Amino acid sequence: MLGLELVVVIGAALVACRIGAQRTGIAAPVLQLGVGVLLGLIPAFGALELPSEVVLLLFLPALLWWEAFNTSLREIRRYRRGIFLTSTILVVLTAGAIAATAHAFGLPWGPAWVLGAALAPTDATAVNVVSRYLPRRQLMVLRAESLVNDGTALVVFGLAVGVVVGEQHLSAVHVGWEFIVSYAGGIGAGVLSAVLWVMVRRKVTDTITASTIFFLIPFTGYLLAELIHASGVLAAVAAGLIVSQTSPVYGSAPARRQVFATWGFATFLLNGALFVLIGIESQAAVRGMEGADLRQALGLVVATALVMVAVRLAFLYISAYLIRLIDRRPKQRLLRVSNRSRFVAGLSGFRGAISLAIAIAVPTTLDSGAPFPARDTIVFVTFGVIVVMLLPAIFLPAVIRWARLPADTEPDEELHYARLRTSNAAAEALPRLAAELDVHADALSRLQTEMREHLDLLEADPDEDGDGTVPRVHGDYDRLRLAVIAEKRTVLVRLRNERRIDDAVLRQMQYRLDIEEMRLLEDPDQDD
Structure with a gap:
């Protein structure tokens, strides 16, 4: 006992x-x-x-x-x-x-x-x-x-x-x-x-x-x-x-x-x-x-x-x-x-x-x-x-x-760098991903617009919480969004392997992407 x-x-x-x-x-x-x-x-x-x-x-x-x-x-x-x-x-x-x-x-x-x-x-x-x-x-x-x-x-x-x-x-x-x-x-x-x-x-x-x-x-x-x-x-x-x-x-x-x-x-x-x-x-x-x-x-x-x-x-x-x-x-x-x-x-x-x-x-x-x-x-x-x-x-x-230890600004700088690089890479890959998935043109157009707005925010404000989360919609938009997330992950791992970002930065970015992916996968038919 x-x-x-x-x-x-x-x-x-x-x-x-x-x-x-x-x-x-x-x-x-x-x-x-x-x-x-x-x-x-x-x-x-x-x-x-x-x-x-x-x-x-x-x-x-x-x-x-x-x-x-x-x-x-x-x-x-x-x-x-x-x-x-x-x-x-x-x-x-x-x-x-x-x-x-x-x-x-x-x-x-x-x-x-x-x-x-x-x-x-x-x-x-x-x-x-x-x-x-x-x-x-x-x-x-x-x-x-x-x-x-x-x-x-x-x-x-x-x-x-x-x-x-x-x-x-x-x-x-x-x-x-x-x-x-x-x-x-x-x-x-x-x-x-x-x-x-x-x-x-x-x-x-x-x-x-x-x-x-x-x-x-x-x-x-x-x-x-x-x-x-x-x-x-x-x-x-x-x-x-x-x-x-x-x-x-x-x-x-x-x-x-x-x-x-x-x-x-x-x-x-x-x-x-x-x-x-x-x-x-x-x-x-x-x-x-x-x-x-x-x-x-x-x-x-x-x-x-x-x-x-x-x-x-x-x-x-x-x-x-x-x-x-x-x-x-x-x-x-x-x-x-x-x-x-x-x-x-x-x-x-x-x-x-x-x-x-x-x-x-x-x-x-x-x-x-x-x-x-x-x-x-x-x-x-x-x-x-x-x-x-x-x-x-x-x-x-x-x-x-x-x-009076100096402020460690490197993680924030690398996080912002990772956000910009992954978002830019995803935006460039978007037409190719859309073609591979054979998605509707409206889904591609909407996501391109949202990603351009997201990039504008990142470039204007480094402190912007740029997790890239966008409202879920039906069908093609969800599949294309998941492909974009996968593309961002690939870029993240490459940046880590090239030692441009730290493991901690990768985990922080990955956490955001994982949450977004899970939201898309758990209830794909529900609109936000």
Whole structure:
């Protein structure tokens, strides 16, 4: 019965936290953590223990796949060097700094590195805490970093645990091989999963079946990666990026709308529930500590959080200036950001689901049967740092205002460009489409008139909401209008492939076209 009670309570908590976030401006994950801590004080919920398999197999594939699906591949290409540095070198440096800090507090080096691996990666879903305050470009870079760095952290974690329990001995060859298997195997599994399911998707016209295929993609990739001991996290991310590129080409409007609605709701529930569960689990972490150990662990939480922020800020500034010294190309200069912007990025390294999963995945015993050293401390400090690192989100909006980040006008400019290009292309193709469909001349004449008026509005007012929606009429006009929509989609995909517009712009335009198409298809005999 506790399971049903937990579902109802978590659902009610998510509703309350969303309302509270809208009214107070405090990020919803912060409120969700607080509610979870309060729920953990209730004995029935405080005894709850969340298995790491639940986080790794239920939450992470779905959440990370959806984040990758909505991430800009163009921005990843544009900032690939910075993303690579922060998702690999910064992760290892952060893990080492945390390990040194934990060792100074009395932890043996092995468990200290396990703690460092757990807390080194940033969290893609936690970045959404500040999503509405940051320019789109900076937000995309933070998300991309968080999507990739999990693979590095999991390799460090596996090596550290293997050494502690007595299964592995470190060597340069062994470490290099682990990284190759993790990254290459994970990405390969994700690519294979996406390609196979996309091939099936091309043969499917049923909306429910198409939505089910979307559901299976991240979990299939994760499973394939786990079977070869690679990174399931990277598999889900790779699959999401591939499907984001193919969905506009092979998907239908009803299927896309259902997928976006279903996954948007599902990931809201999963992400919110995860933060509530983290708060609840914190009670179990506290119960594992007593007296002096608890005081020492609290000190380690604060020290670790400070070290993590310091290392991240130092790396962002030092790496940026080193790149400026080495690479002076004009193209590179266009990618530079201000020191204030870099400071905001340094404070935006939130931790979340992956850190939670790593911490509770620490084994309880060694090969000898002895207890895993300092496991309770690792779990407690991880939970504590997740909470502490989210607290700056309360003040980060003020920091962002202080930073005076430049307005990101590129999305609006690209959106207007896409509207003009698709509308012009559709207008030019209209006579050909009318001939192919053998439509009545009156239908062609009416649509040509409306499209000319629409183009005049776009050229006169860039802010005009140019979704191209026109009243529906019978027969030929509807068929011709659908052909025009298809032509616009073709142009949109071409502009995206030529990197003239971003994935986010394509999705925004596609949403408008999908809505218009569905209105035409749902009730073609009804006039507006």
